[in-house]
Amino acid sequence: MNLSKHFARVFSLSFIICHLSFSPAGAQNPFVQTWFTSDPAPMVHDGTMYVYTGHDEDGADFFWMQEWRVYSTKDMVNWQDHGSPLALESFSWADDRAWASQTVERDGKFYWYICAHSKLSGGMAIGVAVSDTPVGPFRDAIGKPLFENGSWDHIDPTVFIDDDGQAWLMWGNPQCYYLKLNRDMISYSGELGRLDMTEEAFGGPMMNKREKGKKYKDSYVEGPWLTKRNGTYQLLYAAGGVPEHISYSTAPHPTGPWKYAGEIMPLSDTKSFTNHCGVADYKGHSYFFYHTGKLPRGGGFGRSVAVEEFKYNTDGSFPTILPTDEGVKPIETFNPYRKVEAETMAFSRGLKTEQNDEVGVYVSDIHNGDYIKLQNVDFSQNEPTQFVARVASGLRGGQIELHLDSLKGELLARLEVPGTGGWEKWQELTATIQNSNFKTQNEAGKGRDLYLVFTGRKGPKLFNFDWWSITPKHKRLVVEDGGMGAYKAIMKEEESLPAHTIFVPQDLSAFGKKNPLPVLVWGNGACTNSPWEHFKFLNEIASHGYLVLATGYIPMEEKPYQGPMSTTEQQIESIDWAIAQNADKNSPYYGKIDVKNICVSGMSCGGLQSLYNCADPRIKTMMICNSGLFKQSNRGQAHGGMPMPDKSKLKEIHSSIIYILGGKEDIAYENGMDDFRQIQHVPCCAANYPVGHGGTYRQPHGGEFTVVALNWLNWQLKGDKQSAKMFKGKNCGLSKREGWTIEKNAKFDSLK
Numbered sequence: 089m090n091l092s093k094h095f096a097r098v099f100s101l102s103f104i105i106c107h108l109s110f111s112p113a114g115a116q117n118p119f120v121q122t123w124f125t126s127d128p129a130p131m132v133h134d135g136t137m138y139v140y141t142g143h144d145e146d147g148a149d150f151f152w153m154q155e156w157r158v159y160s161t162k163d164m165v166n167w168q169d170h171g172s173p174l175a176l177e178s179f180s181w182a183d184d185r186a187w188a189s190q191t192v193e194r195d196g197k198f199y200w201y202i203c204a205h206s207k208l209s210g211g212m213a214i215g216v217a218v219s220d221t222p223v224g225p226f227r228d229a230i231g232k233p234l235f236e237n238g239s240w241d242h243i244d245p246t247v248f249i250d251d252d253g254q255a256w257l258m259w260g261n262p263q264c265y266y267l268k269l270n271r272d273m274i275s276y277s278g279e280l281g282r283l284d285m286t287e288e289a290f291g292g293p294m295m296n297k298r299e300k301g302k303k304y305k306d307s308y309v310e311g312p313w314l315t316k317r318n319g320t321y322q323l324l325y326a327a328g329g330v331p332e333h334i335s336y337s338t339a340p341h342p343t344g345p346w347k348y349a350g351e352i353m354p355l356s357d358t359k360s361f362t363n364h365c366g367v368a369d370y371k372g373h374s375y376f377f378y379h380t381g382k383l384p385r386g387g388g389f390g391r392s393v394a395v396e397e398f399k400y401n402t403d404g405s406f407p408t409i410l411p412t413d414e415g416v417k418p419i420e421t422f423n424p425y426r427k428v429e430a431e432t433m434a435f436s437r438g439l440k441t442e443q444n445d446e447v448g449v450y451v452s453d454i455h456n457g458d459y460i461k462l463q464n465v466d467f468s469q470n471e472p473t474q475f476v477a478r479v480a481s482g483l484r485g486g487q488i489e490l491h492l493d494s495l496k497g498e499l500l501a502r503l504e505v506p507g508t509g510g511w512e513k514w515q516e517l518t519a520t521i522q523n524s525n526f527k528t529q530n531e532a533g534k535g536r537d538l539y540l541v542f543t544g545r546k547g548p549k550l551f552n553f554d555w556w557s558i559t560p561k562h563k564r565l566v567v568e569d570g571g572m573g574a575y576k577a578i579m580k581e582e583e584s585l586p587a588h589t590i591f592v593p594q595d596l597s598a599f600g601k602k603n604p605l606p607v608l609v610w611g612n613g614a615c616t617n618s619p620w621e622h623f624k625f626l627n628e629i630a631s632h633g634y635l636v637l638a639t640g641y642i643p644m645e646e647k648p649y650q651g652p653m654s655t656t657e658q659q660i661e662s663i664d665w666a667i668a669q670n671a672d673k674n675s676p677y678y679g680k681i682d683v684k685n686i687c688v689s690g691m692s693c694g695g696l697q698s699l700y701n702c703a704d705p706r707i708k709t710m711m712i713c714n715s716g717l718f719k720q721s722n723r724g725q726a727h728g729g730m731p732m733p734d735k736s737k738l739k740e741i742h743s744s745i746i747y748i749l750g751g752k753e754d755i756a757y758e759n760g761m762d763d764f765r766q767i768q769h770v771p772c773c774a775a776n777y778p779v780g781h782g783g784t785y786r787q788p789h790g791g792e793f794t795v796v797a798l799n800w801l802n803w804q805l806k807g808d809k810q811s812a813k814m815f816k817g818k819n820c821g822l823s824k825r826e827g828w829t830i831e832k833n834a835k836f837d838s839l840k
């Protein structure tokens with residue numbers, strides 16, 4: 089018998105069986121297929137779910153782990169790979185075992201608590217890294233272990249910030265330890281604490297303290313996850329010994345007394361003898377993260393993160409949660425009309441991801457037949473015209489085919505990828521969408537599954553893949569489901585108003601002479617020529633029945649605009665346009681715009697643009713956000729290109745005016761408050777909310793700043809008496825609203 093042929097046949101058969109048993113149809117777990125990932129720690133920040141993981145090496149025979157990785161999603165099924173922003177090399181004292189970890193945000197910084205083997209003590213140690221963003225770059229925050237004493241117990245840190253601000257760090261195998269972190273999150277106070285590892289607390293004592301022959305309900309092993317629900321602390325942990333299941337205990341205080349509460353994820357055939365969990369609530373759903381060994385060629389040392397949705401029992405206790413291959417359902421649609429990092433996937437086959445300084449993370453190891461699947465892709469917001477992709481190939485390239493709903497489903501486009509002269513010689517290539525008449529949603533009115541299928545010569549690597557996008561025919565986007573107001577809004581560009589972005593109710597039929605749309609004219613922070621930082625705020629305002637005309641190009645994605653600054657004239661163009669459209673019988677806006685009720689407004693440099701334009705007689709009111717004219721004494725701090733009228737300009741204001749500032753931390757606080765004090769001839773107030781210069785514009789629906797702005801506009805432009813109460817009188821709504829303060833000038837109470 090020809091042995092090499094025999095092995096080739098056995099190998100290819102087992103490969104096929106592996107892939108067949110790992111069917112993509114509907115499966116979401118494990119939700120990362122490019123690498124082995126373990127010990128998931130979820131963190132929700134700014135509307136995004138992040139998961140921090142360990143990384144098991146391919147083909148390993150122990151937990152020889154070198155780095156940690158980060159993934160994120162907004163819809164729970166399409167995950168973006170952020171690569172590895174933290175590795176053993178980040179800690180000069182660590183030399184082995186990049187084991188379980190958890191990240192938490194505090195005061196705008198992200199603290200990643202890890203454990204690793206320490207070359208200083210020879211045992212395991214707890215370390216902490218810090219970053220300004222959830223995806224790094226992270227650096228060792230203190231240049232030494234946060235805690236070590238030579239013991240091997242010190243693994244698996246969990247961190248929890250309590251309602252009173254106290255941050256708790258817990259970890260350990262088989263003893264569970266705790267420390268009280270200081271406010272700086274990188275030091276601690278007090279002595280090392282030890283939980284009482286009793287039968288009552290954990291269903292059984294530590295393994296090494298068990299009485300021979302005695303049966304115990306359970307026992308704590310490792311991987312603690314500390315959280316709190318309905319005022320009760322919950323400690324989840326890997327339990328029972330090897331193989332591990334997940335159990336939990338509850339307590340009135342993090343230090344105890346803890347009481348065993350039962351199993352959450354019982355033992356089942358996950359092909360991993362360890363388990364490790366984390367829980368998080370996200371967009372009204374509760375999720376349980378854990379790991380299995382279920383990826384092809386995975387197992388006890390090749391684990392993969394998985395997630396299940398669950399509902400807490402009414403008393404806050406956990407239900408039983410079973411591991412599934414299906415995983416979770418999407419909770420939002422996926423927008424393809426933007427730059428999508430190629431390493432964003434609901435499922436994939438055959439691929440790896442790599443990273444470099446030029447492009448960040450990209451998809452690599454692409455061979456014939458490999459694919460990326462994205463779930464719940466909603467094409468209905470626009471019409472697709474082109475598929476654009478950035479690729480590089482050091483060999484002969486291949487093709488990317490776009491199919492709907494299955495690997496061989498309806499073909500949308502086929503992109504030819506040539507050799508580009510190197511694996512990192514990137515080219516942007518375009519293919520036409522062949523059939524733009526396809527159904528942009530499925531029968532259920534949801535998005536469709538999109539498969540990016542890679543084809544080419546059999547055998548060799550084809551190309552690397554950085555990002556892709558679908559070019560929309562029309563520049564328009566529904567933001568945050570159209571906003572929370574009574575009129576679902578849309579963000580769009582109009583040919584008749586170049587270099588502006590319009591936010592307006594989608595259905596204009598509700599508006600006319602009796603109910604016209606007041607106008608908000610907006611200038612952007614840094615006088616950037618796109619409202620990319622403020623679109624959620626502006627969209628939300630539009631959804632409450634306003635025509636919002638923002639300076640600059642439509643932000644089709646939430647990324648800083650890179651182009652020349654805007655000009656003060658663009659706000660005047662907005663006013664001219666609104667008046668012209670209202671008078672134009674052929675315009676969809678004909679007779680629908682309230683041209684007598686115009687607010688000119690802007691943030692930071694956009695606020696300066698607004699103040700520059702303040703004398704325009706068509707202005708009914710002004711709203712100056714995180715801004716104020718520079719004083720003689722600090723003019724030097726201004727950036728080039730900012731409009732710089734001196735304080736005498738304030739005399740030209742002829743309307744009511746509100747300053748909305750970010751409190752003393754706001755760099756514009758001094759200038760804004762100085763304006764407020766100087767404005768005595770028209771009603772003026774200054775509202776402060778302690779968030780600093782950035783305001784809350786990028787929070788969902790624009791956050792607190794939207795609430796105040798909407799009340800001001802409703803009062804000043806729509807005459808709404810209820811909204812007036814937010815500002816009028818000694819006990820006005822704003823004076824009672826958490827975090828806000830308000831000051832008013834002598835003329836303010838005369839404001840009707």
Ligand code: FUB
Pocket residue numbers: 126127142151187188243244310311326362363364
């Ligand atoms: O990933 C290495 C170790 O395996 C973790 O620290 C434990 O929790 C177990 O999952």
